[in-house]
Amino acid sequence: MNSLETRTVAELVTENIKTAHVFKKYGIDFCCGGGITVKKACEKEGVNLKDLENDLLHVENAVTGGHNYNSWPIDFLTDHIINIHHAYVAESIPLLLQYGEKVKRVHGHHYHELHEIQDLLIEVAGELSAHMKKEELILFPFVKKLVKAKNEGSELPETHFGTVDNPIKMMEAEHEEAGELLRRISKLSSQYTPPAGACNTYRAFYAKLDEFEQDLHQHIHLENNILFPKTLKLEKELRQQ
Template structure:
């Protein structure tokens, strides 16, 4: 039997989304880097695994139905991702760009890292806009066709990209790129900590960046660790029937 220490970070979060808060607190990546064991993740983060394990054990291990994403149908999960996470990015991206430009314009002469932060914010906003369109127009509709095929006992519908694995691989690479941009922003901003005496706009900007990163981590987790593996498994199952 696999011990908790041997299980991957992604598996634990998939089973109970509340575990994401524990990993986040300790600086452990549970989305893009979630494929490693808890032991290895603790080694990388330089934390005592016993402390982390104790916190995980104390979580309520029965996830509430509203966040038991692992039990959801894939078509329902894709709609959730669009309506919650894609919508969040679309609504908050203009605000982030405005904050980044304003704060850099006013305070960039003193805090020189703000120019790079503004550039990185522009990069991640543009990258996510293009990324989400690909998912909404290409990948997610095909996943819904797979679900429909299984429900109706039909064959896998023909597609120009060969297999669902191809767009999934591209989406995972783009997730990694977006995650890396946010890691750079976090580093430059001292984990979104505004300087002493910062104005309200400065503070609001860093708070929004922190919120944006948390949403991105949850967003990527749902896709990399739940939606994509299940879509690959479903396509394989249908082709073998």
């Protein structure tokens, strides 16, 4: 990694997913806010650039146990996002809402932030549900059409939304909204730290929220930093045929 401070956060995470853990350690957003340089990200969060660079350099040559998502065909990547991340959200939301309602009912009189957390969670659930349907019914099928057109040497498929940049911009805006809601929940919950003596349900609720946010970060990273740029590039190539 040369000139780390001038590279964007998103670029580094796309090249090596393990760097995401470093950025998370320093409280730097690598998904929605990943378009800024490492230097600017450090300035924004009050992080010592040299400390961050040192940690990043230590993971540069590490053999990652994860997948090299950047090498995957984008039609395959859409299937992965649906089968792994969309399925996770659909499975987790009902459980989180049940936990949140129970904890609010039992402890909300003392920990007033639980009421706002539950309201924000309900909002997240609604937004992500609608968001995933748009991707599964509109955007992702079009991505597959683009790949098919490329493989078959055929013309750019017609759409009702013009260039694919339009739905992508909408998805990115919705990612930012969902990310902001989770950031507010994280702040209200003191980064998902249950109070001393919290019951098991309280602890399970916060642990699941933490897990949920981490999955969402990975989910958004795959779309914003890998799938969407490659889709835009492919559409441009087909237009120029």
